[in-house]
Amino acid sequence: MSFTIQNVLIAVEGGYETADVQVADNCISALAKPSKRIAPNNSSSGNQGSETVIDGTNKLLLPGFVNAHTHSSEMWQRGIIPPLPLELWIAELYDFTPLDPEKVYLSALGTAVETLLSGGTTVVDHLVLIPGQELETIAAAVRAYQEIGIRAFIGPLIQDESLTAGMPAGENAIEHGAYIRSTQATLDLMESAIKQFHNPELGVNILLAPTGIQLCSDALFEGCIDLSDRENICRHAHLLETRAQKQLAQQKYGCSAVKHLQEIGYLSSKTSLAHCVWLDDSDIAIMAETKSTVVHNPLSNLRLGSGIAPILKYRQAGVNVSFGCDGAASNDSQDLLEAIKIGSILHNITDLDYRHWITPRQSVEMASLGGAKGLNVADEIGSLTVGKKADFVLYDLTSLSLLPRTDPIGLLILGRPTNAVDSVWVNGKRIVADGKVKTIDVDNLRQQLFEHSEWNSKRQSQTVSEIETHYRKVMNLQGYS
Amino acid sequence: MSFTIQNVLIAVEGGYETADVQVADNCISALAKPSKRIAPNNSSSGNQGSETVIDGTNKLLLPGFVNAHTHSSEMWQRGIIPPLPLELWIAELYDFTPLDPEKVYLSALGTAVETLLSGGTTVVDHLVLIPGQELETIAAAVRAYQEIGIRAFIGPLIQDESLTAGMPAGENAIEHGAYIRSTQATLDLMESAIKQFHNPELGVNILLAPTGIQLCSDALFEGCIDLSDRENICRHAHLLETRAQKQLAQQKYGCSAVKHLQEIGYLSSKTSLAHCVWLDDSDIAIMAETKSTVVHNPLSNLRLGSGIAPILKYRQAGVNVSFGCDGAASNDSQDLLEAIKIGSILHNITDLDYRHWITPRQSVEMASLGGAKGLNVADEIGSLTVGKKADFVLYDLTSLSLLPRTDPIGLLILGRPTNAVDSVWVNGKRIVADGKVKTIDVDNLRQQLFEHSEWNSKRQSQTVSEIETHYRKVMNLQGYS
Numbered sequence: 001m002s003f004t005i006q007n008v009l010i011a012v013e014g015g016y017e018t019a020d021v022q023v024a025d026n027c028i029s030a031l032a033k034p035s036k037r038i039a040p041n042n043s044s045s046g047n048q049g050s051e052t053v054i055d056g057t058n059k060l061l062l063p064g065f066v067n068a069h070t071h072s073s074e075m076w077q078r079g080i081i082p083p084l085p086l087e088l089w090i091a092e093l094y095d096f097t098p099l100d101p102e103k104v105y106l107s108a109l110g111t112a113v114e115t116l117l118s119g120g121t122t123v124v125d126h127l128v129l130i131p132g133q134e135l136e137t138i139a140a141a142v143r144a145y146q147e148i149g150i151r152a153f154i155g156p157l158i159q160d161e162s163l164t165a166g167m168p169a170g171e172n173a174i175e176h177g178a179y180i181r182s183t184q185a186t187l188d189l190m191e192s193a194i195k196q197f198h199n200p201e202l203g204v205n206i207l208l209a210p211t212g213i214q215l216c217s218d219a220l221f222e223g224c225i226d227l228s229d230r231e232n233i234c235r236h237a238h239l240l241e242t243r244a245q246k247q248l249a250q251q252k253y254g255c256s257a258v259k260h261l262q263e264i265g266y267l268s269s270k271t272s273l274a275h276c277v278w279l280d281d282s283d284i285a286i287m288a289e290t291k292s293t294v295v296h297n298p299l300s301n302l303r304l305g306s307g308i309a310p311i312l313k314y315r316q317a318g319v320n321v322s323f324g325c326d327g328a329a330s331n332d333s334q335d336l337l338e339a340i341k342i343g344s345i346l347h348n349i350t351d352l353d354y355r356h357w358i359t360p361r362q363s364v365e366m367a368s369l370g371g372a373k374g375l376n377v378a379d380e381i382g383s384l385t386v387g388k389k390a391d392f393v394l395y396d397l398t399s400l401s402l403l404p405r406t407d408p409i410g411l412l413i414l415g416r417p418t419n420a421v422d423s424v425w426v427n428g429k430r431i432v433a434d435g436k437v438k439t440i441d442v443d444n445l446r447q448q449l450f451e452h453s454e455w456n457s458k459r460q461s462q463t464v465s466e467i468e469t470h471y472r473k474v475m476n477l478q479g480y481s
Numbered sequence: 482m483s484f485t486i487q488n489v490l491i492a493v494e495g496g497y498e499t500a501d502v503q504v505a506d507n508c509i510s511a512l513a514k515p516s517k518r519i520a521p522n523n524s525s526s527g528n529q530g531s532e533t534v535i536d537g538t539n540k541l542l543l544p545g546f547v548n549a550h551t552h553s554s555e556m557w558q559r560g561i562i563p564p565l566p567l568e569l570w571i572a573e574l575y576d577f578t579p580l581d582p583e584k585v586y587l588s589a590l591g592t593a594v595e596t597l598l599s600g601g602t603t604v605v606d607h608l609v610l611i612p613g614q615e616l617e618t619i620a621a622a623v624r625a626y627q628e629i630g631i632r633a634f635i636g637p638l639i640q641d642e643s644l645t646a647g648m649p650a651g652e653n654a655i656e657h658g659a660y661i662r663s664t665q666a667t668l669d670l671m672e673s674a675i676k677q678f679h680n681p682e683l684g685v686n687i688l689l690a691p692t693g694i695q696l697c698s699d700a701l702f703e704g705c706i707d708l709s710d711r712e713n714i715c716r717h718a719h720l721l722e723t724r725a726q727k728q729l730a731q732q733k734y735g736c737s738a739v740k741h742l743q744e745i746g747y748l749s750s751k752t753s754l755a756h757c758v759w760l761d762d763s764d765i766a767i768m769a770e771t772k773s774t775v776v777h778n779p780l781s782n783l784r785l786g787s788g789i790a791p792i793l794k795y796r797q798a799g800v801n802v803s804f805g806c807d808g809a810a811s812n813d814s815q816d817l818l819e820a821i822k823i824g825s826i827l828h829n830i831t832d833l834d835y836r837h838w839i840t841p842r843q844s845v846e847m848a849s850l851g852g853a854k855g856l857n858v859a860d861e862i863g864s865l866t867v868g869k870k871a872d873f874v875l876y877d878l879t880s881l882s883l884l885p886r887t888d889p890i891g892l893l894i895l896g897r898p899t900n901a902v903d904s905v906w907v908n909g910k911r912i913v914a915d916g917k918v919k920t921i922d923v924d925n926l927r928q929q930l931f932e933h934s935e936w937n938s939k940r941q942s943q944t945v946s947e948i949e950t951h952y953r954k955v956m957n958l959q960g961y962s
Binding site for chain 1: 490495496497556557558559560561563564565566569588591594595598724780782783784785786787788789809812813814816819823826827829830832833834835838839840841878879881882883884885886887888889890891892893895896897899900923926927930931933934935936937938939956958959
């Protein structure tokens with residue numbers, strides 16, 4: 001794969017330059033000022049001699065972003081779960097979760113399409129497993145991501161405690177049923193998944209991703225640490241998404257969840273943690289000390305009423321921060337530019353001093369290099385650097401949503417880009433061109449999603465009605481029931 | 482104008498129904514269950530006998546939304562102003578404001594296009610006037626809105642104090658230069674604007690819209706009240722957008738701005754007020770008592786760090802609330818669905834009890850009927866009701882961004898719809914069809930916006946550097962300068 005994007009805008013210190021970007025052997029081989037040559041014609045790509053040339057005129061090239069936390073199969077339930085906090089929302093989610101690997105395949109494709117068309121080249125899928133078909137579930141997602149060509153990190157979502165254990169008990173201890181699978185069986189499953197699917201060269205990576213302290217034993221975390229170290233696999237988890245989880249951690253460990261995870265050795269430079277809403281200053285210091293990454297999911301945090309993660313504090317403490325869409329049932333989209341915009345401007349209300357606010361250029365770096373760091377691949381992707389892999393996105397600056405012309409990155413990050421992604425390359429392969437995904441048939445995907453679903457506004461979750469009274473009581477909500 | 486949209490989904494109590502929606506004489510003449518007839522073919526529109534028939538299969542029809550507060554000419558500066566609070570942001574905005582009515586015309590078109598393609602049928606343009614060409618500025622906006630066919634409420638932005646008066650003085654009183662135009666000259670100007678342009682039958686309305694307490698004398702407010710009563714014109718203004726304005730109001734009136742506006746008689750059922758971030762419980766009670774409308778601009782409030790308007794409290798107190806994009810330099814888009822989504826889910830973090838959170842159906846009502854109420858036209862537009870004007874929007878539910886099928890309104894409001902608007906009618910006229918604006922040449926608009934602008938990342942605002950030290954001091958920001 002060898003080509004040159006000519007005359008394209010790239011961001012440089014303090015401004016922009018027009019450059020020719022060359023790719024050879026799937027990597028960026030040169031970034032140069034345009035040499036004197038015959039001006040390219042108006043077609044968007046062509047051949048000059050043996051080398052493919054792409055006209056970058058009026059276009060902006062940025063490193064691909066990382067959708068650093070999502071759950072692809074939630075796409076089947078987007079738009080339908082009513083306004084509920086996480087602990088009730090998840091009960092409804094699990095009542096109606098898809099149980100067919102074919103549906104997992106389709107929603108992984110849908111997640112990938114939306115991520116690609118909003119500037120993402122990498123997706124982290126914290127994948128909900130179908131009980132009894134765990135490896136088939138992973139295989140379905142792998143198949144989707146390989147077909148479409150997005151770089152994927154799949155973290156099978158594992159736990160060893162049952163759902164009700166994820167809520168603080170309050171005054172009355174509650175009996176929780178045993179989880180469907182033993183801790184050891186889950187670790188064995190992960191070992192199989194790594195053997196079968198982990199293949200960084202092909203762009204498919206497995207993550208060790210226990211759901212979080214609310215539903216996992218220390219034995220499960222420790223087994224994951226062991227596997228992670230042995231196989232050189234990154235770690236992922238949810239961390240203190242809700243106020244209820246903070247209460248639960250105190251009840252479970254007698255200390256903060258962050259302190260506990262540090263003590264058992266889960267935190268590291270190859271650990272990324274989704275949400276991190278309810279950390280205090282000493283927790284933040286631990287995150288910095290252990291070089292852990294925070295994945296900020298602003299839309300889900302608002303939608304579920306979880307709160308505002310203290311992102312400006314993380315940045316001031318030197319903690320690496322990246323952005324995720326979170327699953328489509330708590331967002332309810334997979335548009336990464338939307339998550340980046342809201343995840344950037346949201347924090348302006350948390351600090352009176354605007355000199356601490358995130359600038360659009362900082363947002364771009366968090367979404368690209370920050371995402372790469374959290375997956376321990378910052379030496380391979382995350383910036384337009386000679387020698388790094390050609391994972392990048394070409395934006396059409398003549399899209400109405402990016403006009404009039406002002407600061408291209410400001411328009412992209414603070415605006416609401418529509419049909420702005422012209423092309424996407426992952427590992428040097430062009431998988432989006434002229435705004436269309438080229439590797440799969442998107443119209444067929446739409447038809448499949450349409451046929452496998454129905455309009456619905458009246459479903460009732462059995463579990464929500466069973467646990468709501470307890471939730472209201474333990475969270476001290478008016479009137480309780 | 483007479484037509485029927487057949488087989489279209491409409492929202493009814495507790496769910497959806499398929500209906501035939503008939504329009505005659507620009508108004509909705511019937512909403513009926515589909516009668517037995519030959520199934521429509523797959524073409525999106527056709528003629529059956531003498532009546533135009535539009536196929537609504539797999540489409541959702543909703544009343545048009547109101548973009549209830551924007552400043553169209555800010556579009557020329559979207560994406561470029563760095564992260565700054567309102568008081569400094571506005572100084573930069575004014576340093577580079579466009580001074581050519583042709584540019585006002587183009588940005589009004591751009592604002593209208595983005596509003597229409599995100600579900601809006603009405604725009605409230607709090608229009609920045611070019612000094613010395615005030616009526617020409619209004620004429621340019623009127624021309625744009627009439628050409629494209631959106632329903633427009635234009636509130637020429639008036640004031641009678643100079644910009645620095647909008648900041649609290651702190652310990653040292655500051656001398657402010659006189660404003661460029663006298664209070665009486667401004668009122669005369671408004672009288673001329675009403676005579677010349679106010680024409681509800683043609684879909685063009687003038688609003689009396691002093692910018693707000695921070696830059697307006699009581700004489701200006703009182704003159705506007707008088708004109709409003711005499712000519713039956715609605716009132717608009719900014720209200721307590723920032724913490725600094727709350728301080729200023731105390732300094733200026735010795736009481737809250739809301740109390741003062743009530744005392745001078747500005748608040749009424751035909752008064753809509755943008756932002757309303759810094760109101761306390763007694764202010765909220767006054768808003769309810771006077772039947773004033775709050776226009777919520779969530780993206781701008783985040784972008785400028787203004788804060789979170791207490792929207793759930795307004796709703797509980799019975800205050801009417803609608804949504805606005807605010808000007809594109811503080812948003813930096815004009816996508817109404819984005820404003821509605823964020824303006825709905827943002828408040829979930831302000832109230833632990835999820836039973837108070839805004840549901841997608843409530844959001845739709847706020848954006849449509851709430852918008853209409855704030856402009857005193859709820860008897861004419863704002864819902865799909867027989868006898869009301871045909872201002873409505875047809876959404877294509879087969880857009881990838883609205884799949885898989887779940888709850889159509891949930892998908893639309895909580896998702897991130899892309900290319901989802903199929904058609905828009907205003908006053909019975911179809912101005913968008915098949916996702917394209919039909920009344921103007923959008924490609925030509927893009928070209929004009931492109932040619933009248935340039936990429937820029939390095940401009941420096943003179944005024945910001947002049948006033949920043951004072952701002953930091955009076956807001957007690959670390960290190961001040």
